[in-house]
Amino acid sequence: MTNAPLIFGDYRGLVQYEIGSAEDLARMQAVPPARWSSTSVPVEQLLCDEALLRYIDTDENGRIRVQELLDAYDWLKARLRNTSRIAARTDTVHLDDLDASQPDAARLRSLARKRIKATTGQAAGAGATISLADIRAFRDGYAKKAPNGDGIVAPAQIGDAALSRLAALIVEVTGGVADLSGDLGVDEAKLDAFLALGRARLAWEAEGALSAGAETSDVLPFGAGTAAASEVVDKLAGKLDQFFAQCDLLGQGPVAEERLAVKPESLAALDVNDPAAIQKFLREAPLARPSRAGVLDLDAWINPLFVDEARRLSVEVLPRALGEAGPVRKLDPKGWEKVRALFGPYRAWQSKKPAAMPGDLAGAELCALIEGPAPEALRALVQEDQQASAELVGLSDLEKLALLQRWILDLANNMVSFPALFSAKERCLFEVGTLVLDGREINLCLRVVDKAEHKPIAETSNVFVAYVDLxxxxxxxxxxxxxxxxxxxxxRRGIGVGKRGVFYDREGKEWDAKVTDVIVKPISILEAALAPFVKLRELVVDKMTKLFGSKLEAAEKTMTDDVNKTLVAAPAAPAAPAAPAPAPPAGGLGGTLVGGGIAFAAIGSAAAFALQTLASINPLDAMLAVGGVALVVMTFSGFLGWLKLRKRDVSTLLEASGWAFNVRIYLRRNLSLRFTRVPPLPRGSIRKPRVTPLFVSGEEPAPVGRIVLAAALLSLGAAAGWYYREVIVTWVRQLFG
Known part of the structure; x- marks a missing residue:
């Protein structure tokens, strides 16, 4: 079989290896990559099962390359004893087709039989099959149970209430990890992380605990009241540091005293009617008035915002911290440093506090949970789930086998060759669907991820492209x-930005479509031949619009100004008999009328000259001359358009979407009509004849009328060409040197 010759088909100059059977796929290895039509393709351009593309794209770079496709076929071939169903493009796996002599295939066969029996209750006999839908149903149902092979256990999958509660607690603390069922669960890493957090919490609590019989410790100098005392100290710490620093500054003399004094201008800027502004001012003000002695008198004036804290400091903290009888009324810098140092270990201990457990779980309850049997029992469930992964992997391999059996031929035909391009019955995998726009069905539709990147390359394809939002x-x-x-x-007709249509994807679903951008290129020889006249018409219309528009605006402005001057000016009473009226100024209303008369006279003279000239020319000669020139222009324009049309390249459009091509796929007539066509009338339809043989108001010419009109124009052009053959030959020689 492998010694059979490789057969290459010639698709109008495009030589491609023909792949129509499993035998052709087997010989695909002998085709060098340079002979492949495409050597690399983005996965988003292949409209097939997404799971298949994930299986083939082994390096997960978002592209399918030559070796990845060959490896996928080798994987399939190694497990299938009978490959004839590949050509049938079926995703139903016949168990007898699996090669029992190959260990992996035997394992898949055994797994399939097991799943069939578990579902139907009967053993899978000869001829048994399993479809892709069945495989996925088995896998999805398998994933919802435990163990399901992913090494993750969700709380809902655990029958034991205590273990389920522990798993839920771990998920709440660590965030959990997604199980195949879709629920959040626990794996070994999350279990270990939770245990580490719990033990850290217990160790922290042990560090701050009082020893048996002790009322205080270094960490808890006030015992159970340490937290409240430390809170008072922390609230006043900043203001006390400020006070003692300002006392030290007073030793620098009168200048320092002046700086520390409250300035009238600062009070002047204070809104004394705004409580919030006053609160802000007092919050920034000193705790007490600084003195050269550097001692805080707690019986003297204290900033009203800190009076309560100062009282608690005097009564609750300082006596015990300084070993004096309370309340303490005086506090110097040494006493303050002693107080701060006393609470240093407590603050350091608090800074190491781990995150709190849900439900205030701590102490003996947390210790019983962490050190009890529940964590290891949960770990055993996780490990049991991990050990069941072999069956889940087997189900994934069965899915991969069914997908490759269904799609491997299509994938090969969209990389090695493109026979579907030349078939009206098949579609290439890059064809997204059909766009119905401007009375036509457009099938050459490709996905575009980035139009800014796509358009510069697409412009070099010489294809008219409409970018459409769906x-x-x-x-x-x-x-x-x-x-x-x-x-x-x-x-092109009416295709332009803003044009709306409808789009049908490969599944027949309907989308709203709107054209957002176009790349204008010739679509047909007729359009190319008429292009110069279309441009000439647009140029003439544009120039005439600008010319007559500006002239009309100037004339209207001049006339309006003259009328306004005439109406506003007051007539003067003549002192003597009126002299003959002078000629009106050139810029007045009269000048305008005179100028208009001259203009009409000039136009009339020009018209008379044109009529006299036309009268002196034989009408037939004039028609032949005009027809000859038009025919020559259309011929050259059509010829240049034909050259461009022959260079329209579908492969360049695909390269703009990320494909890597070795060949050029030029659009010929058969491909042009395959990608864009006006659909025929439905079968059995009756077309009534037109009322008039040539034209009907508001409609295009009837087929007979088109033939007659084309014949008349062709005859006129031929006669003009023959009559002026010498002039045309001379002009062509001059044009081309």
Missing amino acids: ERKEGDATRKMHVAAGVTSGT
Whole structure:
């Protein structure tokens, strides 16, 4: 079989290896990559099962390359004894097709039989099959149970109430990890992280605990009241540091005293009617008035915002901290440093406090949970789940086998060769769907991820491209997609930015479509031949609009100004008999009328000259001359358009979407009509004849009328060309040197 010759088909100059059977796939290895049509393709461009693409894209770089496709076929071939069903493109696996002599295939066969028996209750006999849908149903049901092979146990999968509570607690503390069922669960890493957090909490609590019979410790100098005393000290710490520093500053003399004094201007800026402004001012003010002695008198004036804390410091903290009878009324810098140092170990201990457990779990309850049997029992469940992974992997391999059996031929035909391009019955995997726009069905539609990157490359394809935004409502969600549609036959007609249509994807679902951008290129020879006249028409219309528009605006302005001057000016009473009226100024109303008369006279003279000239020319000669010139222009423009049309390249459009191509796929007539067409009337339809043989108001010419009109124009052009053959030959020689 492998010695059979490789067969290459010639698709109008495109030589491609033909792949139509499993035998052709087996010989695919002998085709060098340089002979492949495409050697690399982005996965988002292949419209097939997404799971299949994940299986083939082994390096997960988002692209399918030559070796990855060959490896996928080798994997499939190693497990299938009978490969004939590949050509049938079926995702149903016949168990008898699996090669029992191959260990992996035997394992898959045994697993499939097991799942079939578990579902139907009967043993899988000869001819038994399992479909892709069945495989996925087995796997999805398997994933919802424990053990399911992912090494993760969700609380809902645990029957024991205590272990389920522990698992839920771990998920709450650590965030958990997603189980195949979709629920959050616990794996060994999360279990170990929780135990580490719990033991850290217990160790922290032990460090701050009082020893038996002791009322205080270094960490708890006030025993159970340490937290409240430390809170008072912390609230006053900043203000006390400020007070003693300002006392030290007073020793620098009168200048320092002046700086520390409250300035009238600072009080002047204070809004004394705003309580919030006053509170802010007092919050920044000193705790007490600094003195050269550097001693805080707690019986003297104290900042009103800190009076309560100062009283608690005097009564509750200082007596015990300084070993004096309370309340303490005086505090010097040494006493303050002693107080701060006394609470240093407590603050250091508090800074190491771990995160609190849910439900204030701590102390003996936390210790019983951490050190009890529950964590190891939960670990055993996790390890049991990990050991069951072999069956889950087997189900994934069965899915991969069914997908490859269904799609491997299509994938090969969209990389090694592209026979579907030349078939009206098949579609390439890059064809997103059909765009119905401007009365045509456009099938050359490709996904576009980044239009800014796609467009510069697409412009070199010489294909007329319409970029279309697609939108579809599905329930509460709105799906969007962007495609590039190549218009390959007919004319542009009304296709432009803002044009709306409808799009049908490969599943027949309907999308709203709107053109957002176009790349304008010739679509047909007729359009190319008429292009110069279209441009001439647009140029003439534009120039005439600008010329007559500006002239009309100037004339209207001049006339308006003259009328205003005439109406506003007051007539003067003549002192003597009126002299003959002088000629009106050139800029007045009269000047305008005179100028208009001269203009009409000039136009009339020009018209008379034109009529006299036309009268002196034979009408037939004039028609032949005009027809000859038009025919020559159309011929050259059509010829240049034909050259461009022959260079329209579908592969360049695909390269703009990320494909890597070795060949050029030029659009010929058969491909042009395959990608863009006007659909025929439904079968059995009756077309009524037109009322008039040539034209009907508001409609295009009837087929007979088109033939007659084309014949008349062709005859006129041929006659003009023959009549002026010498002039045309001379002009062509001058044009081309």
